[in-house]
Amino acid sequence: MNDLPTKISLGTATPGGGFPLYGDAAAAAVNETDPSLLVQTKNTAGSAENIRLLEADELDMALVAGEPAYEAFAGIGRPTSNLKIIAAIYSSPGMFAVRGDSSAKSVRDLVGKPIAWGTRASGITLLGKYVMDGLGLDRESDFEPHFLDKAADGPVMLAEGRVAAQWGAGIGWPGFTAITKAGGRLIGLASDDIEKIRTKHNFLKPIVVPAGSYPGQTEPIQAVGSWSYILGRVSLDEDMAYRFAKALDFAHAKLVERVEQGAETRPENTLAASPNLQRIHPGVLRYLADKDVDSIA
Template identity: 40%
Template sequence: MVVRPGAHAGRSAAGKAGRHGGRLHRLQVRTQHLTAPLLKKELPMSRDTSALASTPAPSGLRRRRLLLAAPFFGGMPAVPCMAAATPAAVAAPASVPATLRPLRLGTSTPGGGFSQYGELLQAVLNRRQGRDLLQARPTRGTVENLELLQRGELDMALIQGTSADEVLQKGPAGGLCILYAMYPSPGMLAVPRASAARRLEDLAGQPVVFGVRTSGLVTLARQVFTGIGLDIDRDFKAIYVERAADSPRIVLAGEAGGLWGAGEGWPGFVQVAQSPGGARFIGPSPAQIPRIISRYPLLKGMDVPAQAYAGIESPLPTVGSVNLILARADLDDARAQAFVTAMQQAGPELTAALPQAGFSTLANTVASTPSPELLHRVLRG
């Protein structure tokens, strides 16, 4: 565990180890605003979380770390997470018991990181539970996910970190709560290895693929580039796609000079990095990072580990946030608890299939939450 000087370690927690390309993937939380321990008792229907967090990692693997800071609310007081006067969820047929209805999870367009993560949860959790616990639904990403949650057309959704923080600041009026942590998303730009670009600003005036316009990746890109004095629409020939899967193909075809993305194991970066020409990855300069965080304090400094992708030879400093699974605050306790318990039990299998899912633990959910009042009721005991 790495704690910033002057912080209290009441809530911080190390991430869960996982496997990726023959290397040990360890995530450690570097906290800023810490509160008293959030979980005062063991969750009902679930295993003790300390035992889960200490699951042995595969031996004989080389260690690497992703350091991040738990998101906070810029000093704003937290408001209890409670059901607001928002439209009720669409009723299921009367013959289906409420506790057995599949949880509707909003993801992203095909080929994106959220789609990959959501489809994995659906496959693994449903198989392990022997029923349709979860139904992953393709969407256009974070912006649409929030809209569908508010309208009651989803029970929970995958939300980019800073967008999640912004909506949670609304308190009860937002009608949403944190149900589980996903994984960190440090933002980067991938360019062909032969490119002359060495800084983010070197691609000004050139075509750059930023992704699906309504995705959290584009939100992160706007924040990062605005923080260094650039506008992605004005200063670049911004390319937006209908599906995340289309993004790497545009770069590999030579139609764009770079691809914006975030996180480890992101499908678009994997394709570009493993292409015959290879890739290099660019983040903000050390001098730019404080400027970005000053402008957007919900972002946090992160280091992408060496060899996270082919082309990253040493730790790459950048900024990002922790993506979250948000749920409607009126999601009934039985269904919410069933999901939390299933996630705890499936942790090792999820991590083996998708290394970044190793961050999805109850301990990291707590560490990534500014205040216990923002957690769903079943996580507050």
């Protein structure tokens, strides 16, 4: 009899970003909840590499931001991907962070300035490209772009004055937490900017960052963004996906204790954030049906 747990490899991103924070928390919560599973996280270059590793069957599951997932599913700049959604994990509103002594109040105030956009392979960095494009700006030619080796480098560059702003996304994003703890502040979008962006890129959704989401943030911030996912390789066993989805659901309280963004990791959100049912892994669909999540046939 084999009592060894089923190992699941979970790709995250570079140290210092939101994906390693979330991935480690999710792995620990799932492993505690279902000892028959052993989720092991692996640092990667981020969403773009995670898609490649999943397609090569070198990872079982991986965290992928909404924009790279959208491009992969739609076949934008690459062949259409058939990777499957295991869970929608959290929404990612894109924003800039500046130092407390910055005079910048809007995106337009940052045009021509040095910006830390994140790592090249990060979905957050790609979100910045789409948001700027929706505003009629180019992420590289209308700013002085800085692309990072590690997500954690950005807040240091901002603190030292080497960049005027850090682009990032999410609620509880580590880079923004570090910047706002040091007295920095966040810059979102005006309502007409959101409308303009969504006219061009309607897969981006309006998201409000509640007041108090970050240190010193006294007002809600308007932004746009998308849902990040845990995606699974196409060949992932149906039973494994079912067991993982069930454990992640049952581990919800443990997950939220470890990472605030885990509050959005619910089966209902997986259904709502998926482009269609065919994109959801069959094992996860079976769990959603067992749980009687709305609209599952």
